[in-house]
Amino acid sequence: MNLMLLWSTLILGLLYGLLVLGVFLTFRILNYADLSVDGSLPLGAALTATLIFNGMNPFLATLLAIPLGALAGLITGILHTRFSITPLLSGILTMIGLYSINLRIMGRPNVPLLRHDTIFDLLSTYTGLTLRLSQTVIAVAVIILTVIGLYFFLNTELGQALRGTGDNEVMLRSLGVNTDRMKIMGLALSNGLVALSGALIAQYQGFADINMGIGMIIIGLASVIIGEVALGVKSILGRLCAVVAGSILYRLAIALVLRISFIEYTDLKLFTALLVTIALISPEISKKFRPAPNLALLEQKTGAAERAGN
Amino acid sequence: MLQINNLYKVFHIGEINEKVALQNVNLLLEPGEFVTIIGGNGAGKSTLLNCIAGVHLPEKGTITLDGDEITNFPDYRRAGAICRIFQDPMIGTAASLTVEENLALALRRGQRRRLNRAITRSERDLFRQKLAVLELGLEERLSTPVQLLSGGQRQALALLMATLVRPKLALLDEHTASLDPKTALRVLHLTRTLFENERITTLMITHNMEQALDLGRRLIMLHEGSVILDVNDLEREELTVPKLVDLFHAASGEQLHNDRLLLH
Numbered sequence: 019m020n021l022m023l024l025w026s027t028l029i030l031g032l033l034y035g036l037l038v039l040g041v042f043l044t045f046r047i048l049n050y051a052d053l054s055v056d057g058s059l060p061l062g063a064a065l066t067a068t069l070i071f072n073g074m075n076p077f078l079a080t081l082l083a084i085p086l087g088a089l090a091g092l093i094t095g096i097l098h099t100r101f102s103i104t105p106l107l108s109g110i111l112t113m114i115g116l117y118s119i120n121l122r123i124m125g126r127p128n129v130p131l132l133r134h135d136t137i138f139d140l141l142s143t144y145t146g147l148t149l150r151l152s153q154t155v156i157a158v159a160v161i162i163l164t165v166i167g168l169y170f171f172l173n174t175e176l177g178q179a180l181r182g183t184g185d186n187e188v189m190l191r192s193l194g195v196n197t198d199r200m201k202i203m204g205l206a207l208s209n210g211l212v213a214l215s216g217a218l219i220a221q222y223q224g225f226a227d228i229n230m231g232i233g234m235i236i237i238g239l240a241s242v243i244i245g246e247v248a249l250g251v252k253s254i255l256g257r258l259c260a261v262v263a264g265s266i267l268y269r270l271a272i273a274l275v276l277r278i279s280f281i282e283y284t285d286l287k288l289f290t291a292l293l294v295t296i297a298l299i300s301p302e303i304s305k306k307f308r309p310a311p312n313l314a315l316l317e318q319k320t321g322a323a324e325r326a327g328n
Numbered sequence: 329m330l331q332i333n334n335l336y337k338v339f340h341i342g343e344i345n346e347k348v349a350l351q352n353v354n355l356l357l358e359p360g361e362f363v364t365i366i367g368g369n370g371a372g373k374s375t376l377l378n379c380i381a382g383v384h385l386p387e388k389g390t391i392t393l394d395g396d397e398i399t400n401f402p403d404y405r406r407a408g409a410i411c412r413i414f415q416d417p418m419i420g421t422a423a424s425l426t427v428e429e430n431l432a433l434a435l436r437r438g439q440r441r442r443l444n445r446a447i448t449r450s451e452r453d454l455f456r457q458k459l460a461v462l463e464l465g466l467e468e469r470l471s472t473p474v475q476l477l478s479g480g481q482r483q484a485l486a487l488l489m490a491t492l493v494r495p496k497l498a499l500l501d502e503h504t505a506s507l508d509p510k511t512a513l514r515v516l517h518l519t520r521t522l523f524e525n526e527r528i529t530t531l532m533i534t535h536n537m538e539q540a541l542d543l544g545r546r547l548i549m550l551h552e553g554s555v556i557l558d559v560n561d562l563e564r565e566e567l568t569v570p571k572l573v574d575l576f577h578a579a580s581g582e583q584l585h586n587d588r589l590l591l592h
């Protein structure tokens with residue numbers, strides 16, 4: 019793999035890292051499989067691309083993606099908590115609804131940004147950095163700020179109540195925490211991050227597309243699991259860093275797979291699905307392949323113990 | 329303190345399996361009273377506590393705590409005043425959170441959660457000091473995830489969490505039932521230190537008659553959703569387990585067939 023490809027893979031991994039952090043929040047912290055991310059990632063992309071296309075300052079356009087994504091998460095949360103719709107179905111409803119909304123925002127299936135300045139272009143004109151470098155600076159800065167922000171948040175009273183809600187809802191309610199509100203807050207925060215991820219990715223790749231959200235939840239899960247398996251850390255900060263690393267490792271795996279000659283770009287979804295399946299069942303598999311206990315040795319030992327007992 | 333008037337709870341209303349779990353329950357608790365509740369399986373003991381805690385809303389009747397009517401408050405809004413301990417030690421603590429994080433959550437019972445630090449240094453000192461009372465060495469394990477503790481340790485931690493902020497009312501539902509006898513005894517001892525001796529108004533369900541006679545001064549027996557026995561001064565009455573069984577026969581007009589209630 020040449021260095022340029024490696025570099026762009028790294029940047030993409032960091033930008034998708036925001037999506038992965040969002041998925042980590044819902045899937046791991048809240049214990050809630052939230053499918054709305056398939057809609058909120060293109061939502062952020064659609065909004066920011068359209069605003070930039072119409073001449074808005076790209077920094078402002080990017081920031082605006084966050085509250086809109088949060089609103090999508092809020093709706094999923096309300097569907098689930100107020101109307102007792104299952105987590106899975108609440109997410110699907112939001113996701114489906116967002117497809118039409120995203121089309122409405124863009125007014126067409128694809129908004130190109132090639133002739134417009136993105137935040138990456140702006141940074142390189144302000145600072146004189148190459149485009150590559152300014153992409154790197156922004157990606158690294160945003161990820162670091164988000165990880166640190168989440169780390170501090172998860173160690174506040176509110177963040178701790180959020181973690182408790184995902185762990186033991188009955189107990190949290192008995193301690194006076196409105197767990198419904200916690201879930202809504204977690205979903206809003208998560209989808210805000212996911213929309214920001216979409217906003218940055220659209221600018222990085224130079225367009226927003228109505229179909230760019232398909233399979234985002236699986237990519238998020240794959241990265242979360244890869245990061246956890248690869249780094250195996252327990253602390254909150256460690257886990258946050260691990261899932262970002264997981265996002266980068268996932269992009270590297272994709273880049274490597276694409277180098278196999280008979281694999282087409284369209285095969286990637288199948289590859290990701292297989293990857294997640296393997297990751298999910300690997301604890302089972304490793305159990306099966308664990309060496310069988312050495313019975314002869316065991317007998318010797320217990321025999322010795324019995325004799326010693328007599 | 330706690331006043332329950334004419335309380336009814338019916339499950340599956342209008343359906344074929346309609347079940348009257350509580351009927352015409354009246355109860356008045358003085359501040360600081362420690363009351364044990366006994367009764368056979370399905371007598372309505374847990375349902376009574378669930379109604380007081382707001383998990384179930386009653387069909388009829390009122391519940392008043394310290395002069396405030398709380399009958400229809402959602403559970404999380406009463407939690408500032410009421411603490412609960414469950415039979416399953418897994419419910420009383422959050423497994424993936426550490427000992428100190430669990431305590432910190434309990435320290436803010438009933439308060440609004442803000443963006444302040446979850447645990448301050450002085451709170452950590454307080455936790456160490458309180459944990460030492462349990463005599464389980466947990467004061468040295470503040471940052472251990474609770475899932476690594478034994479059931480008894482978790483239940484002891486849950487008891488401490490319940491009393492960290494003094495509750496107006498404590499509800500204990502067979503909180504020693506799933507522990508081995510030795511651990512159960514230890515948790516019972518803690519119950520005495522943390523609740524009875526501290527004069528926290530407490531309702532404690534148990535299937536163990538010895539236990540019921542041993543703790544507190546007042547005993548209530550539920551049967552088919554009603555209070556059939558309310559002994560106010562256990563010491564004066566000099567109650568024993570056989571006497572209690574006789575009282576049950578007299579009050580319910582039934583043989584006490586439930587060996588779970590008898591044997592323990």
Ligand SMILES: Nc1ncnc2c1ncn2[C@@H]1O[C@H](COP(=O)(O)OP(=O)(O)OP(=O)(O)O)[C@@H](O)[C@H]1O
Nearest residue numbers: 339340347349367368369370371372373374375376
């Ligand atoms: N959530 C519920 N839905 C339907 N029926 C219920 C529910 N909770 C309790 N019941 C019924 O109400 C009756 C009283 O149950 P409850 O759990 O209060 O009994 P209990 O005295 O705590 O018994 P145990 O000693 O077995 O714990 C039972 O017949 C039970 O089946």
Ligand SMILES: [Mg+2]
Nearest residue numbers: 373374375501
């Ligand atoms: Mg019960």
